[in-house]
Amino acid sequence: MSREVRVRFAPSPTGALHIGGVRTALYNYLFAKKMGGKFLLRIEDTDQTRFVPGAEEYIKESLEWLGISPVESPWNPGDCGPYRQSERKAMYMQYALDLVEKGHAYYAFDTSEELEAMRERLTAARVVSPQYNSITRTQMKNSLTLPAEEVKARLASGEPYVIRVKIPRNEEVRLNDMIRGWVLVHSSTLDDKVLMKSDGMPTYHLANIVDDHLMTITHVIRGEEWLPSAPLHVLLYRFFGWEDTMPTFAHLPLLLKPDGNGKLSKRDGDKLGFPVFPLNWVDPFSGEKASGFREGGYLPDAFLNFLAFLGWNPGDERELFTLDELVEAFSVERIGKSGTKFDIAKAKWYNEQYLRTKPNSELVDFLTADAKAEGLEVPGDKVEAILNLVKGRVTFPADLWRESKFLISAPTEFDQDVAAKKWNADAAKLLGDYATALDVFEEAFDAATAKSLLESTAESAGIKLGKVMQAVRLAVTGMGGGPDLMEVFAILGTSEVAKRIRFALNTLTIVA
């Protein structure tokens, strides 16, 4: 009687999806794939006041970027649609009424002022946690306290009301979380949560239970912030009579701020000096911008790998995993319990690893596009050599061009510090000789021949190469550091090297 595994990612379209949400989506995806099940997405937009245009597209694009798209979603519906709760609005009321009929829920007519007054009263009476519960509901305006006729009249008159769950007074609620084990909570600490709001929309609590049931969700994998309301959800499954198909819960550890404490939040934006969102985002209301990992130069597979390891590990010492390998290695049992601080240095390291192992064919576009942006072109026959020379030195794709620009565009100025320290008569003499030698050099000019020619030139001039190498580099690249110089020479070719040397000879003045 084992059912097909079906898990869902259920974000609210209230803005950009932050990295914690992305990780939740990833774990859901991995679990579904691992179990040979399905990963679906449901938009939880029951709070119409918090709807943000563009947020849904943002979620879709983020998952697509990472290659973890759901098989059922608002934009690719399966048999359990609609996949937006706002579009399912009509179906919730009957379930709420069912609960009222069964005596597990009731109408409440209290205004927000009355609720506020109740909380103040309780606070003044030093009640530890003022809430609408089995005790206080006896003093409020609801279908439990009001005469049946009055309730009927109020309802008929169109007076606004909510439907609240009637939490039993004295019951032990247990749930077996896949990550945390048994969690016990006493019903007396729960409150009579609103199930249907006065605008006719369900709250999260009702909607997620009804939808998960209707969508035959088998496992609910979500953030730890939901753990406190999980007992309520268990109770609701019981009240509906759906206990035998209740999904198994797994509450993921939170993603914490890298410094100090607290969970990583959307508002952390760029304040931390790195992105907390997958993609760039501009808030349509405030115009506030937040940068994304994608635009920040993180490769999707590297980012995914990094994300997977935030709270999970394979149990052995492997670190680098493709998506398929993650699926293969994944298990909920290996997800940790404690909160995870977000460490951007590790994310960079992953990016470097992926960049280095990527075939050049996947890197070419980064290089040529950046070059083009500056009006320069990388000759096709040099691309391969340039990439090989430079890709071990970069963290982001954009570094590729920054590190190799000097190979395409000759220096027009020289690093002053290096010039002051290293430029001297010996260097100038050697370079002059070398340029002359290059003029008549006809063999294939690779790194090895560039080197032996330089060595023999130095020998005839009676100059120690080691003393002038920095100056040679400076003359040809304008800089004091960079990739292997002889490889650079080989890429540049004899005439370009000679040309650059002569320019340097004419430009740099000997101080010492």
Next chain:
RNA sequence: GGUCGGUUCGUCUAGGGGUUAGGACGUAUCCCUUUCACGGAUAAAACACGGGUUCGAUUCCCGUACCGACUACCA
């Protein structure tokens, strides 16, 4: 405050009644390199505290401390 959850190097973590407590990032040093990186090697660096249980506890139990989440007609 209350409820719930958590606590192994700075960070991510492995481990689990007897271990030199392992790996990775980061840091430092060395090697490689006629530079800077890459790479390789080495080093410093952790079981929050107090009680039990036990021959033995970092591991199991209890308490304390600390951290966090939740405590809306938000999700």
